[in-house]
Amino acid sequence: xxEHDTGGTLGTPAQEVGGFLRRRSEQVAQRWADEPLFRTVFxxxxxxxxxxxxxxxxxxxxxxxxxxxxxxxxxxxTGVREQLARMGAARSRAGLSATQVSAELAALLPPVExxxxxxxxxxxxxxxxECTTALSVLMGTLRLVAMQTALSEVQxxxxxxxxxxxxxxxxxxxxxxxxxxxxxxxxxDSARSQVVMETLLExxxxxxxxxxxxDITGVPTVDSxxxxxxxxxxxxxxxxxxxxxxxxxxxxxxQTMVHLGLDLGTVKTRASLADALGYCLHELGANIVNAAPxxxxxx
Amino acid sequence: xxxxFSRPVAxxxxxxxxxxxxxxxxxxxxxxxxxxxxxxxxxxxxxxSRVTGVVIDISGVEMVDSFLGRVLAEIAAQTELLxxxxxxxxxxxxxxxxxxxxxxxxxxxxxxxxxEAAMELLAQPIVPSRAGGxxxxxx
Numbered sequence: 001x002x003e004h005d006t007g008g009t010l011g012t013p014a015q016e017v018g019g020f021l022r023r024r025s026e027q028v029a030q031r032w033a034d035e036p037l038f039r040t041v042f043x044x045x046x047x048x049x050x051x052x053x054x055x056x057x058x059x060x061x062x063x064x065x066x067x068x069x070x071x072x073x074x075x076x077x078t079g080v081r082e083q084l085a086r087m088g089a090a091r092s093r094a095g096l097s098a099t100q101v102s103a104e105l106a107a108l109l110p111p112v113e114x115x116x117x118x119x120x121x122x123x124x125x126x127x128x129x130e131c132t133t134a135l136s137v138l139m140g141t142l143r144l145v146a147m148q149t150a151l152s153e154v155q156x157x158x159x160x161x162x163x164x165x166x167x168x169x170x171x172x173x174x175x176x177x178x179x180x181x182x183x184x185x186x187x188x189d190s191a192r193s194q195v196v197m198e199t200l201l202e203x204x205x206x207x208x209x210x211x212x213x214x215d216i217t218g219v220p221t222v223d224s225x226x227x228x229x230x231x232x233x234x235x236x237x238x239x240x241x242x243x244x245x246x247x248x249x250x251x252x253x254x255q256t257m258v259h260l261g262l263d264l265g266t267v268k269t270r271a272s273l274a275d276a277l278g279y280c281l282h283e284l285g286a287n288i289v290n291a292a293p294x295x296x297x298x299x
Numbered sequence: 300x301x302x303x304f305s306r307p308v309a310x311x312x313x314x315x316x317x318x319x320x321x322x323x324x325x326x327x328x329x330x331x332x333x334x335x336x337x338x339x340x341x342x343x344x345x346x347x348s349r350v351t352g353v354v355i356d357i358s359g360v361e362m363v364d365s366f367l368g369r370v371l372a373e374i375a376a377q378t379e380l381l382x383x384x385x386x387x388x389x390x391x392x393x394x395x396x397x398x399x400x401x402x403x404x405x406x407x408x409x410x411x412x413x414x415e416a417a418m419e420l421l422a423q424p425i426v427p428s429r430a431g432g433x434x435x436x437x438x
Contacts, residue, residue: 201392208412236395241388241410241417266406 013127013134018064020119020131021057021112029053031111037104041090052087056080060138069138072145081149084142088150098147105143109136170196172203179280180209181273185218193229197236204242211280212237215273217248227262234267243268243283247276312337314344320352320421321345321383322414326359334370341374345381352421353378356414358389368403375408384409388417 011019021028032038033049042049062076063069091101116135120128170192173181180203182196200212214230216222234244247270249257257264270276281288312333315322321344323337341353355371375385388411390398398405411417 197396198392201395204412205392210412210416232396232399235404236392236399239387239395239398239405239408239410240390240392241412 012067013130014064014067014069014138016131017069017116017134017138018061020116021061021064024115024119025054025057025061026050027115028057028112031115032056032108035104035107035111037087037091037101037108040094041087052083055083056142060142063141064134064138069134070141072141072148074141077142077145081145084146085149085153088146089153092150098150101150102143102147105146106139108142109139112139166192166195170199172199174203174207174209175213175277176281176284176286178207178209178284179211179213179277180204180207181213181215181277183215183218183273187221188219188226188229190225190229193226193233197229197233200233201236201240204237204240210242211283212242212244213273213276213280214244214246215248215276216246216253217250217273219253222249222253222257222262224260224262227257227260227264231264231267243280245270245276245279247271247273311340314340316344316348316350317418319350320354320418321350322354322356324356324359328362329360329367329370331366334366338370338374338377342377342381345378345383351383353383353385354388354411354414354417354421355385356388356417357394358391358413360394361391363394363397365401365403368398368401368405372403372405372408375405384421386411386417386420388412388414 029050030053032053033042033046038049038053042052059076059080063071063074066074066076068074068076088101091104092098096104113132113135116132117128120131170182170184173183175181180200182200184196186192188196196214200214203209204212214233216230219226230246234246237244245268246264249269249271268279270279278288312323312325312329314337315324321341323341329337344350345353353374355374357371360367371387375387378385386409390410409420411420
C-alpha cells in the first residue's frame with residue numbers, strides 16, 4: 001500500500017479522500033445522478049438517485065477512513081451491497097452485459113476525480129497524484145463489490161431454478177385405477193432420472209398401480225445413458241410388482257436407438273401414450289369399445 | 300425339525316401355511332444363518348406338504364444388499380424345482396432401486412405389489428397372462 005506509507009501532515013491519502021467524500025457527498029451524488037447508471041435505474045425521480053448516490057458515497061468514505069481501499073470485504077461495503085445488487089440487476093434486465101454494467105460503474109470515477117482535483121487545488125502535485133490514485137483504487141474496489149454481488153445473485157437464482165426444475169418436471173399422473181403415467185419433458189440427466197424413478201416408484205406404492213407408463217414424447221434425445229436409466233426404472237418397477245410401459249418414442253429417436261445398438265428388448269414399448277393406456281386397460285381386463293362405430297367422430 | 304409350519308423360534312423366519320400357499324414375512328435384517336435356515340425350511344416344507352406357491356413378503360425390509368437379492372433368487376429357483384411358484388411381494392421403492400443399481404434385476408422372479416396381489420396371482424392357472432405383475436419375459 002505505497003500510497004498509505006507516504007502520508008503527510010494531513011493523514012494518509014486514503015483518509016484525505018475519505019474526508020473529501022464526506023465534505024462533498026452532496027455534490028458527488030448530484031453529479032452521479034446525471035450518469036447513465038443512476039439515470040436509468042432511478043427513473044422515477046432525481047432525488048431518489050441523489051439519495052442512492054449519497055448512500056454509496058458515505059459507504060466509500062467509511063471504507064476510505066478505515067484505510068482498506070483495495071479490500072472488497074471491507075465492513076463499509078456491507079450496507080450498500082443490496083443497493084448495488086439492485087442497480088446491477090436493473091441494468092442486466094435492461095439487456096446490458098456484465099462488461100457494459102462494469103463500464104457504467106467505471107464512468108462514475110471521472111466526476112469524483114475532477115471534484116477531488118478541484119478540492120485539492122493549491123496542494124503539492126505529488127500529494128494530489130497520491131490522493132487521486134487512492135480514489136481510483138477505491139472506485140475500482142466498488143466496481144469489484146458490485147460485480148461480486150451481481151454474480152452471487154445470479155448464482156443463487158440458478159441454484160433455485162435447478163431445484164424448482166427437479167420438483168416441477170416430474171408429475172405422476174393417475175390415468176386409471178391401477179395405472180399411473182409420467183410424462184417426461186426435456187433432457188434427462190442422472191439427477192433427474194433418479195428423481196423420476198423415485199417419484200414413479202413411490203406413486204406405484206401409494207396408488208397400488210399395477211401399470212406405470214413412462215411417456216418420453218417430450219424427450220428430445222435419447223442416448224445410451226438415458227436408455228440405461230429407462231431400463232433401470234423398468235426393472236425397479238418390475239421388482240415391486242408393477243409393469244412399466246415406455247411410450248412416445250419418436251421415429252427419429254427409434255432410428256437413433258437402433259443405430260446405437262441399444263437393446264430395449266426387455267422393455268414393453270408402445271408408439272403413443274394412448275396405445276400404452278389401451279394396452280394397460282386391456283391387461284387389467286377392461287375393454288374399450290366404440291359405442292357407435294359408424295357415427296362416432298362424424299358430428 | 301419339529302412338526303408344524305409355524306416356527307417362532309428366535310433366529311428363525313416363521314413360515315406360515317395358508318391353504319396351498321406358504322407365507323414368509325421378512326422383517327428387518329436377514330442374517331446369513333437365518334437365510335440358510337429359511338431356504339432349508341422352505342424346501343423341506345414344500346416337499347413334505349405339496350404346496351403350490353410361496354409368497355415372500357418383504358414390505359418390512361428397508362435395507363437390502365446383494366446377499367438378500369441372491370437369497371430371493373435362490374429360493375425362487377429351488378421352489379421352482381419342487382414345482383411351486385415363488386412370488387416376492389411388497390418390495391419398497393428404495394429397495395427396488397438399490398437392487399437395480401446393484402445390477403440385480405432378478406429376471407426370473409415373480410413379483411407383486413402386495414401380499415394380496417401375490418395370492419391372487421398364485422390362484423391363477425400355471426400359465427399366467429397378466430395380473431399381479433408377472434413378468435416372465437417372452438421374446
